[in-house]
Amino acid sequence: MVFGKNNWRKIEQGEENGYLLTNGLGGFSSFSIVGANVRNDHALLIAALQAPSKRYHMITNVHACLELEGKYWNLASQRYLNKEMGKAEVACIQDGFQYLQCFVMDFFPEWQYHIRDTDVIQTIWMKQGENTVVVEYKIRSGSSGCLKLTPWMQFVPKGQRLSKQQTFTIDQKRICSNGISLYYQTNGKIVTKETEFLDGWYYEKDKRDGRDFIGCTAKNHEILCPFSAGVQEFYLVYSMEELEEVDREWIKREKEKEKWRQEKLIEQAGLKSPTAQILVRSANQFLTWRESTKSESIIAGYPFFGDWGRDTMIAMIGCTLSTKQYHSAQSILRTFLAYCRKGLMPNMFPEDGAEPIYNTVDASLLFFEVFYQYYLATFDQVLLKEAWPILLEIVEWYQKGTDFQIYMDTDGLITAGEGLYQLTWMDVRIETILPTPRHGKPVEVNAYWYNALCIMAELSKREKIGEGKQTYFEGMAEKVKKSFLELFWDKERGYLRDVVSKSGETKADWQIRCNQIWTLTLSYTMLDREQAKSILQTVYRHLYTSWGLRSLSPEDPEYHPVYGGSQRERDLAYHQGTVWAYPLGAYYLALLRWEEDKEQAISIVKQQLLAMEACLLEGCIGQIAEIYDGDCPNTTCGCFAQAWSVGEILRVYAKIEQMEGKREA
16 A cells, blocks of 8 residues: 555645554554654554553654755654744644655555655564564665654653653663663664653644643654665664664564564465455454453554453454454453353453453353354364353343343343443443433344344254253243344334333434344344345435444434544544444445345445445555544544454455355355
């Protein structure tokens, strides 16, 4: 994926898109394609001191300045806030983007600069399993000169602001501040200086989101890289671990390892579509090690989120099964089995030994679908025997009732929620305000419940593991189906009720939302083809956009067309019309499943997916964001890279290739 000068006629345009590198620990590297930091969470190195969520902003950026024949060209690009004379104006102090010829995103991000007879090519990459980032510079020149590098540092917890009282020290192998040591090596010459602070870094994306948009960084050294005519290479390595001796051979070897790792991911997944192959690599960026559980996990989204139970369950099929990373899937499943309490799967694993948080009604029920898909792919009998008692336990707790007023009502349906607890994925709370109150019987939760009961019946029959249980689960499922259709399906409306409110029918009950789409994509569904077609038509008319589904119909009085502004304004819009990418995957999977003419279904989905290819060139290159505006969704909002967005769209590409393979066979 190549970007050129037409993509940064002004710095504001160049700030729109960026890159993401991750290290499998929750650490990452990310800023814009012109090299500017436009978020507080943009940095050359965000290190995970304890994987995956104890993260520190270490190195904000490394600014380069080229000296040729006594003249200087600043290659850095960054906007700052001018506070002189009481003003608060944004000024483009550094405009190195005018020398940037192209930005290339392949295995690693690469910037190509040209000045006079000199080319400077910068590449950044990270080592997997380490908090290590490498910056390479290749200089081709017809003259002698010097490349001066200025690292800007913070050494603060991710999301916090650097204080000018913080001290920085440097010796021959490490930089120390805030009780943390960062090791470094370079083949340039280190020149130490007194610590200087630069205040007023301007973060455009944070300003748009109503966050603190002013940053502060520090410098206490420079790196001089003198060169003569010809080709010369320089490197700068930062790591939270003491480095072995670094040289060009080490750089080449470790870089090839990382490239080979990414190539193997594509080979293992076995998908032919170039877009799907990009998504395979993107999906892998969310897989991470969790130190507290000694197992793998899935980061919900970069740059803001940690690993959450519900998000993991939704993202997991695409991010591990569609990519055939079955070992990772097994590790994650075992973790959730081990931490299931009173029938509930954790929604969050805190650090430092704290107890997990279980405030979700759907994570446990989603677990059944993930586990079943894993089992169908692997026939892992060992894990089935381990999981069976826990699966039984979940059903029993949901029947008799567990925390957060989660219980099976007399009609067989699941009721959940009380007070200020928001237990579904539409979980925003603003003090005492619940923008999407869904206490009662949510549509997708009861679809998950029916699916779970059917899976239990199927496993009982197929594997003889639950003797005498098959008929029991089939009977429960039939009761749920009958009650569900009576309460949720309205033939006149032609779509499903969103929630049966606990307090009696409210305006929220029949709002047209994307939650009904998941009733059509689970292994087992209560609906017939005509009902499915009607729901698909409703979703397409009211909620469909090329980059996601709206969370609420634009015809609803509560619809919010734009996501932005203060935290309160964003929260009010979050599930009230904002476009979410991940339900779009379910929409396409449903279309492929329920359309009688499979050739036509494949053709429609492939045509509409072309817009998703354009989506991969916007925001974080190669990734799919969390959300977009409800009206004219074309700009990344929320997390610029979201696991369930990537995972669910990747499932669609995998399904199409599976269907086409069967057709050819």
